[in-house]
Amino acid sequence: MAPKEGLAAVDWESLARRVGTDPVFLRELLAIFEEEKGKHVSSIRKALADGDANLLKAAAHALKGTVGNLCAPRVFEEASRFEECARRDGPTEAGKFWPSLERSLDDLVQDLQKVLS
Amino acid sequence: MPSLLLIDDDRVFSAIFDRKFKEIGWECRCATTAEEGLRLVKEKMPDVALIDVFLPDGLGVDLVQKMKALNALIPVLIVSVSGEPQHVITAMKNGASDYVTKPVEFETVLEKVRNLIDFKTIRKTENEIVSLKDSRFLFGQSPATKQLLHEISRVAYFDSTVLLRGETGVGKGMVAQLIHELGPRKNEKFVEVKCAAIPEPLLESELFGQEKSQTAGKFEAADGGTLFLDEIGDLAPELQIKLLRILQGGEFERVGGLKTLKVNVRVIAATNKNLEAVLETGRFREDLFYRLNVLPIFIPPLRERKDDVLFLAQHYLKEFSQKLHKRFEKPSAEILERLTAYNWPGNVRELQNVVERAVVMGKEPQFAPKDFALGPTSRDPMAKRPSEDLSSFKSLRELEHKSLLDALRRSSGNIARAARLLGISRGTIYRRLRKYDIGLKLDHGS
Numbered sequence: 001m002a003p004k005e006g007l008a009a010v011d012w013e014s015l016a017r018r019v020g021t022d023p024v025f026l027r028e029l030l031a032i033f034e035e036e037k038g039k040h041v042s043s044i045r046k047a048l049a050d051g052d053a054n055l056l057k058a059a060a061h062a063l064k065g066t067v068g069n070l071c072a073p074r075v076f077e078e079a080s081r082f083e084e085c086a087r088r089d090g091p092t093e094a095g096k097f098w099p100s101l102e103r104s105l106d107d108l109v110q111d112l113q114k115v116l117s
Numbered sequence: 118m119p120s121l122l123l124i125d126d127d128r129v130f131s132a133i134f135d136r137k138f139k140e141i142g143w144e145c146r147c148a149t150t151a152e153e154g155l156r157l158v159k160e161k162m163p164d165v166a167l168i169d170v171f172l173p174d175g176l177g178v179d180l181v182q183k184m185k186a187l188n189a190l191i192p193v194l195i196v197s198v199s200g201e202p203q204h205v206i207t208a209m210k211n212g213a214s215d216y217v218t219k220p221v222e223f224e225t226v227l228e229k230v231r232n233l234i235d236f237k238t239i240r241k242t243e244n245e246i247v248s249l250k251d252s253r254f255l256f257g258q259s260p261a262t263k264q265l266l267h268e269i270s271r272v273a274y275f276d277s278t279v280l281l282r283g284e285t286g287v288g289k290g291m292v293a294q295l296i297h298e299l300g301p302r303k304n305e306k307f308v309e310v311k312c313a314a315i316p317e318p319l320l321e322s323e324l325f326g327q328e329k330s331q332t333a334g335k336f337e338a339a340d341g342g343t344l345f346l347d348e349i350g351d352l353a354p355e356l357q358i359k360l361l362r363i364l365q366g367g368e369f370e371r372v373g374g375l376k377t378l379k380v381n382v383r384v385i386a387a388t389n390k391n392l393e394a395v396l397e398t399g400r401f402r403e404d405l406f407y408r409l410n411v412l413p414i415f416i417p418p419l420r421e422r423k424d425d426v427l428f429l430a431q432h433y434l435k436e437f438s439q440k441l442h443k444r445f446e447k448p449s450a451e452i453l454e455r456l457t458a459y460n461w462p463g464n465v466r467e468l469q470n471v472v473e474r475a476v477v478m479g480k481e482p483q484f485a486p487k488d489f490a491l492g493p494t495s496r497d498p499m500a501k502r503p504s505e506d507l508s509s510f511k512s513l514r515e516l517e518h519k520s521l522l523d524a525l526r527r528s529s530g531n532i533a534r535a536a537r538l539l540g541i542s543r544g545t546i547y548r549r550l551r552k553y554d555i556g557l558k559l560d561h562g563s
Contacts, residue, residue, distance in 0.1 A: 018222060019133055032128050061171065062127070065198040068220035069129040076220070 257425025
């Protein structure tokens with residue numbers, strides 16, 4: 001479940017190609033991402049606490065999709081593995097890997113904020 | 118402007134794609150739930166819909182079905198995140214046209230939706246052409262014609278300027294009318310101007326209106342609709358500048374007027390000239406050419422779509438027979454063979470004339486081969502006239518005068534065509550008309 005080494009948090013070149021380089025729009029996008037991430041993280045925490053497999057699957061899936069937009073291959077891969085584990089093994093097993101993914105998500109936001117501020 | 122509806126609760130994805138589609142001039146609306154998506158579809162049918170597999174209030178696959186119930190032709194592109202193959206399969210079974218897997222680049226999605234719109238438009242066009250059941254839009258069934266219909270359906274959909282190219286008689290006017298009737302302005306006016314048929318001094322007023330007499334021109338008449346400018350290659354240089362300005366910003370002044378007027382007109386221009394060659398002579402502005410040539414369509418001559426000859430001939434035979442209350446049996450194999458073998462330099466117009474003449478001249482119930490007069494006679498009733506004995510003219514002046522009158526009669530008073538017949542420019546023919554005091558009454562056939 002450990003993420004592969006050597007994958008940059010944000011592939012800026014790909015992000016510029018996909019989204020453009022307008023800093024105003026990039027900041028807007030980051031704000032939307034933070035809101036969406038907040039929603040998904042809350043749902044996942046709740047699903048893990050309640051042992052709600054369906055909610056966990058749905059939230060993990062949505063989180064993976066949202067992360068995928070930002071050209072962050074390492075975090076995307078981690079989110080994909082988390083979703084796979086949630087679907088295959090359920091909340092208890094997936095819960096073991098959640099703290100690591102949550103940290104990666106925070107790091108991703110910080111990286112983006114640093115560059116875009 | 119194509120319109121797209123994006124139904125996805127991934128707001129980051131929607132924000133990126135909304136911006137990208139708007140950047141290239143598309144109308145993009147976003148919904149985050151199935152309910153909202155369906156409401157937007159009912160408000161205004163989009164040209165294409167992008168739907169996520171999972172939505173907060175239901176599955177995208179079910180939404181596809183509901184949308185298709187509202188409009189079976191609407192193309193749907195499913196957007197999925199990897200790991201949902203069963204839903205993608207169901208979506209396709211429910212009528213989705215294609216799918217993409219996130220993360221996905223904008224260019225990939227754009228290519229797919231463009232193809233879907235093309236496909237939808239072609240289907241729509243074919244359906245509409247069939248449903249029109251209108252002899253004004255008669256094409257045929259040859260591969261070249263099918264390709265032409267494909268191109269018509271593509272350009273009809275957009276609102277850009279179209280340049281129709283093709284020989285005299287191929288049906289440029291019919292294509293222009295069809296583009297209008299299949300396009301977004303179909304409920305507005307379709308106004309036609311034959312640029313070469315109107316004497317130069319009058320054409321400016323005809324197009325842009327006259328302030329003194331408070332007469333609106335054709336641009337004003339076509340406001341909101343389509344203006345078809347036929348024989349655009351004959352437009353005088355000063356009018357080319359005015360036309361360029363109107364194409365750029367829709368603005369113009371009436372002749373003699375100071376007030377700037379603004380119109381919203383889709384222009385479809387047509388020419389039988391090789392405009393690239395005319396550009397080199399400097400008689401046609403390069404900037405205007407590129408402004409007109411946004412969506413070019415070449416209408417192939419009838420000799421390049423021989424499969425259409427019999428189809429069209431049979432249609433015209435029926436039409437003219439009904440009109441003239443005559444009843445004929447099917448033409449013999451020999452006649453049909455001659456019609457197919459002939460190369461139709463006058464194109465569809467010539468075919469129409471040949472068939473009309475055959476119906477008029479033919480003796481019921483059987484056509485004779487001689488009823489179908491092919492060759493110069495069919496194109497130009499003057500061409501086979503016995504040539505005048507030159508010695509009968511007293512002077513070169515008299516011969517020139519006679520030639521001018523002949524050319525004007527043969528072209529039904531069309532100055533540009535008469536000039537072409539004589540191999541001289543329009544400017545020269547006007548000078549000669551003044552020289553011999555030949556009035557424009559000839560334009561009306563007297």
